[in-house]
Amino acid sequence: MEEKPKLFVRKTSGLIREFGLLSTFAFDVISYSVGICVLVSPLFVGGLFPGASFIQMIFLGAILTVFNVGTYGWLAGTMPRSGGEYVYNGRVLHPAIGFMSNWGFAWSQFLGIAIYASWAVNYVVATTLATAGYVLDTPWAVALSETVASPTATWALGTLIVWTIALLQLAPVRWLKQFLNVGYLIATIGSVVIIVVFAMHSRESFVPIFNDFVLKAKGIPDAYNYVLSTALAQGFTIPEPSAYMTLLSIPMGYWIFIGLTYSTYIGAEVKEPSKVQPLAIFFSLVFGVIFYVFTFGLYYEVVGSQFNDALGFLNLANPEAIPLPVPPVVSTFSGLLAGNVVTIAVMSVSYFLWIYLLLICMTTICVRMIFSWSFDRIMPAKLTTVTRYGTPWVAAIITAIASSILMTLWMFTPYFQYVTNYIVIFSIAFWITSWAAILLPFRKKELFELAPPMAKKKIAGVPLMVIAGIGNMVLFSLILYSSFMLPAFSGPVGVGAISFVVGIYLSGIIIFYIARAIRRSRGIDLDMIYTELPPE
Amino acid sequence: MARLRLFFGTDLHGSDRCFRKFLHTGKSYKVDVSVIGGDITGKVIIPIAEKSDGSYQAHFLGTDYFLKTRDQLEELEKKIRNTGYYPYRAGEQEFDELASDSSKMEALFGRLMVERMTEWVSIADERLKDDKTKYYVQPGNDDPFVVDAVLQRSERITNPEGKVIDIGQGFEMASSGFANVTPWNCPRDIPEEELESKIESMMSQVRNMGNCIFNLHCPPFDTLLDKAPKLDKDLRLQMGLAGQELVSVGSTAVRKLIEKHQPLVGLHGHIHESKGVANIGRTLCINPGSEYSEGILRGSLIQLKEGKVESYYFLSG
Numbered sequence: 001m002e003e004k005p006k007l008f009v010r011k012t013s014g015l016i017r018e019f020g021l022l023s024t025f026a027f028d029v030i031s032y033s034v035g036i037c038v039l040v041s042p043l044f045v046g047g048l049f050p051g052a053s054f055i056q057m058i059f060l061g062a063i064l065t066v067f068n069v070g071t072y073g074w075l076a077g078t079m080p081r082s083g084g085e086y087v088y089n090g091r092v093l094h095p096a097i098g099f100m101s102n103w104g105f106a107w108s109q110f111l112g113i114a115i116y117a118s119w120a121v122n123y124v125v126a127t128t129l130a131t132a133g134y135v136l137d138t139p140w141a142v143a144l145s146e147t148v149a150s151p152t153a154t155w156a157l158g159t160l161i162v163w164t165i166a167l168l169q170l171a172p173v174r175w176l177k178q179f180l181n182v183g184y185l186i187a188t189i190g191s192v193v194i195i196v197v198f199a200m201h202s203r204e205s206f207v208p209i210f211n212d213f214v215l216k217a218k219g220i221p222d223a224y225n226y227v228l229s230t231a232l233a234q235g236f237t238i239p240e241p242s243a244y245m246t247l248l249s250i251p252m253g254y255w256i257f258i259g260l261t262y263s264t265y266i267g268a269e270v271k272e273p274s275k276v277q278p279l280a281i282f283f284s285l286v287f288g289v290i291f292y293v294f295t296f297g298l299y300y301e302v303v304g305s306q307f308n309d310a311l312g313f314l315n316l317a318n319p320e321a322i323p324l325p326v327p328p329v330v331s332t333f334s335g336l337l338a339g340n341v342v343t344i345a346v347m348s349v350s351y352f353l354w355i356y357l358l359l360i361c362m363t364t365i366c367v368r369m370i371f372s373w374s375f376d377r378i379m380p381a382k383l384t385t386v387t388r389y390g391t392p393w394v395a396a397i398i399t400a401i402a403s404s405i406l407m408t409l410w411m412f413t414p415y416f417q418y419v420t421n422y423i424v425i426f427s428i429a430f431w432i433t434s435w436a437a438i439l440l441p442f443r444k445k446e447l448f449e450l451a452p453p454m455a456k457k458k459i460a461g462v463p464l465m466v467i468a469g470i471g472n473m474v475l476f477s478l479i480l481y482s483s484f485m486l487p488a489f490s491g492p493v494g495v496g497a498i499s500f501v502v503g504i505y506l507s508g509i510i511i512f513y514i515a516r517a518i519r520r521s522r523g524i525d526l527d528m529i530y531t532e533l534p535p536e
Numbered sequence: 537m538a539r540l541r542l543f544f545g546t547d548l549h550g551s552d553r554c555f556r557k558f559l560h561t562g563k564s565y566k567v568d569v570s571v572i573g574g575d576i577t578g579k580v581i582i583p584i585a586e587k588s589d590g591s592y593q594a595h596f597l598g599t600d601y602f603l604k605t606r607d608q609l610e611e612l613e614k615k616i617r618n619t620g621y622y623p624y625r626a627g628e629q630e631f632d633e634l635a636s637d638s639s640k641m642e643a644l645f646g647r648l649m650v651e652r653m654t655e656w657v658s659i660a661d662e663r664l665k666d667d668k669t670k671y672y673v674q675p676g677n678d679d680p681f682v683v684d685a686v687l688q689r690s691e692r693i694t695n696p697e698g699k700v701i702d703i704g705q706g707f708e709m710a711s712s713g714f715a716n717v718t719p720w721n722c723p724r725d726i727p728e729e730e731l732e733s734k735i736e737s738m739m740s741q742v743r744n745m746g747n748c749i750f751n752l753h754c755p756p757f758d759t760l761l762d763k764a765p766k767l768d769k770d771l772r773l774q775m776g777l778a779g780q781e782l783v784s785v786g787s788t789a790v791r792k793l794i795e796k797h798q799p800l801v802g803l804h805g806h807i808h809e810s811k812g813v814a815n816i817g818r819t820l821c822i823n824p825g826s827e828y829s830e831g832i833l834r835g836s837l838i839q840l841k842e843g844k845v846e847s848y849y850f851l852s853g
Contacts, residue, residue, distance in 0.1 A: 523846060
């Protein structure tokens with residue numbers, strides 16, 4: 001049967017947006033950086049949640065993350081403007097709340113950039129040198145890996161990474177997009193190689209390779225059993241499967257996907273946002289679940305969960321007792337198993353690219369957020385200065401400076417051990433955004449009319465948008481609860497840490513109202529920026 | 537000399553909701569002058585097919601609608617109008633004819649545009665009776681000439697096209713909705729030379745260029761306000777080694793005249809995604825962009841005082 005026309009269009013000049021479904025999907029997958037999660041998750045879970053089922057944790061995390069997908073995907077589809085919670089909370093709740101939540105989120109990103117850049121050095125560059133040195137039988141490379149893993153070298157190389165990314169921000173947006181797409185492809189190919197490497201080995205082949213490596217690097221024989229016996233001697237007990245521990249691991253189950261909503265922060269650059277945003281975010285979640293189940297299923301099969309948990313225990317209790325020259329992360333084991341330099345190089349490029357691309361995405365959204373604040377005159381107009389290609393260079397440099405300072409504090413001071421709780425800082429921003437989704441259908445009815453059709457569907461008379469918001473609130477309430485129960489994962493929870501988090505959010509409110517007063521004295525009323533004009 | 541507060545929005549593209557919001561700009565933003573800089577008519581007709589059983593069927597924004605009651609029908613039509621599209625009820629046979637006959641389609645577009653403009657003018661004249669703000673609405677390059685006559689009939693809205701108008705407090709505004717030739721050959725696309733002479737012909741009427749506003753729909757060439765994807769002759773996007781290619785599509789004539797005359801402010805639209813500001817010499821050029829399909833009236837609020845831009849910022853109303 002012939003298809004009837006669904007609309008008639010006349011010749012007029014058009015509206016074009018930059019990111020399509022594939023680019024947005026790639027941006028979201030890069031933003032939760034499967035590379036970082038693969039690198040460190042087993043070590044963290046083994047140490048923090050002994051007895052938790054890793055696979056159950058992935059599924060539980062993914063199910064709850066669906067609410068996060070719905071909340072951010074549908075809000076972005078309804079309000080396709082760059083800025084994330086700054087826009088959603090600003091329009092639905094109050095401009096001051098929008099700025100406060102986005103300000104808090106930006107701090108978590110500055111901090112995340114600092115931490116992840118140092119991980120790129122420690123967990124990728126150092127482990128690559130160590131494993132390649134082992135395969136090539138070149139002791140100097142193994143020795144160099146220890147130097148690279150030292151605080152000073154990590155800081156220097158990490159800072160270099162942060163600043164190369166700031167320079168990349170000066171490129172035209174289409175170049176940056178292309179770089180992300182190509183980088184994503186290469187990183188994915190490398191990740192497939194990692195899966196293949198684990199698939200080609202068994203416990204029986206892994207143990208002798210590991211023992212041989214440690215013997216050469218540290219002179220310790222039978223290192224596999226040495227790790228287990230050392231951990232047991234220091235208080236480690238072989239964990240029983242525990243549903244409670246699996247529940248407590250929910251923050252980790254979400255953390256492995258954190259970032260999958262980051263395309264919402266560049267919302268103005270996404271084509272057909274009401275369709276593309278929710279789809280891209282959802283597909284990136286599905287991709288992550290499949291990828292993690294495969295990779296971690298194989299990893300635990302080869303390395304052994306007791307061995308992994310013993311390493312995780314030692315990593316928390318007494319890192320010095322681990323008989324390795326580099327951190328016991330997945331890249332160390334995959335590099336040892338690879339057995340040749342080419343495969344190690346391919347995997348290392350992949351690990352590095354996952355982190356590097358994530359840092360680009362995080363920097364990009366920080367730049368966009370700063371730009372949004374300045375465009376709306378909450379921050380000085382100078383921050384909106386752009387190159388002739390339209391890239392906001394001042395905001396890019398501010399992001400790099402903030403991250404470099406935080407990295408210095410992270411590497412050389414005990415400051416972070418007392419006050420900075422990364423998980424709590426961003427969770428509060430996401431928790432607040434739940435309210436935007438819950439209240440949108442009631443406070444902004446006309447705007448809700450423009451929401452993606454799926455968001456408007458109802459269950460028992462309640463729009464799915466509202467249900468997603470409630471689920472998102474439950475998710476982040478659980479994460480906040482768990483963060484306080486397990487500070488070893490999320491960060492400190494003492495008076496200093498709580499004061500720091502409260503201070504960040506409170507300073508957001510204070511900055512907003514100071515800016516409002518200054519602007520008002522100059523004839524600019526910030527309250528007008530998002531005040532919706534009567535539509536009738 | 538007193539201050540002048542001016543709201544500038546652009547590219548409504550038929551959005552009923554945006555136009556109705558525009559009528560509130562005077563009181564809500566407390567401005568002396570409120571301007572729409574062109575492209576006021578819609579681009580798309582949404583067919584609402586009448587079925588033999590009296591029900592209606594339509595497809596809108598990815599959703600199929602099966603409408604059985606008049607309330608449902610009117611509700612959908614309102615949504616369509618708010619996004620800038622034209623709902624059109626007819627039998628399936630008529631839609632088949634429209635699909636195969638471009639002249640009939642063109643005539644229908646013309647009719648629907650005039651109907652909506654007539655309705656807008658009527659609402660404006662009714663609602664703005666006691667509003668002291670001056671309202672200006674000019675057609676842009678996408679708008680056919682039939683809308684000029686409708687605007688002409690309004691008592692409260694002025695079409696500033698081709699004129700230099702004293703907008704109060706010593707400020708003047710020179711306006712043109714024409715643009716350089718686009719790949720779509722829109723109704724008011726003209727060659728650069730013609731555009732230059734059209735704008736230049738107004739310049740002799742300007743008394744004080746230091747207090748003059750250029751309200752020119754097309755942005756100046758090679759600024760942040762005029763970046764759009766590069767297209768080939770078949771209107772397909774051009775992809776280069778570095779991905780989608782963006783090019784400047786603004787007018788060289790507009791740029792040349794801004795450089796030559798150095799007005800106080802340039803108000804521009806045309807490229808919806810190129811929201812931003814650019815300085816050409818002393819002239820501050822602004823494109824507030826457009827989110828008409830979301831029913832959001834984007835705009836800029838500009839405060840002027842004697843040869844100076846005191847402040848400007850972007851609004852999402």
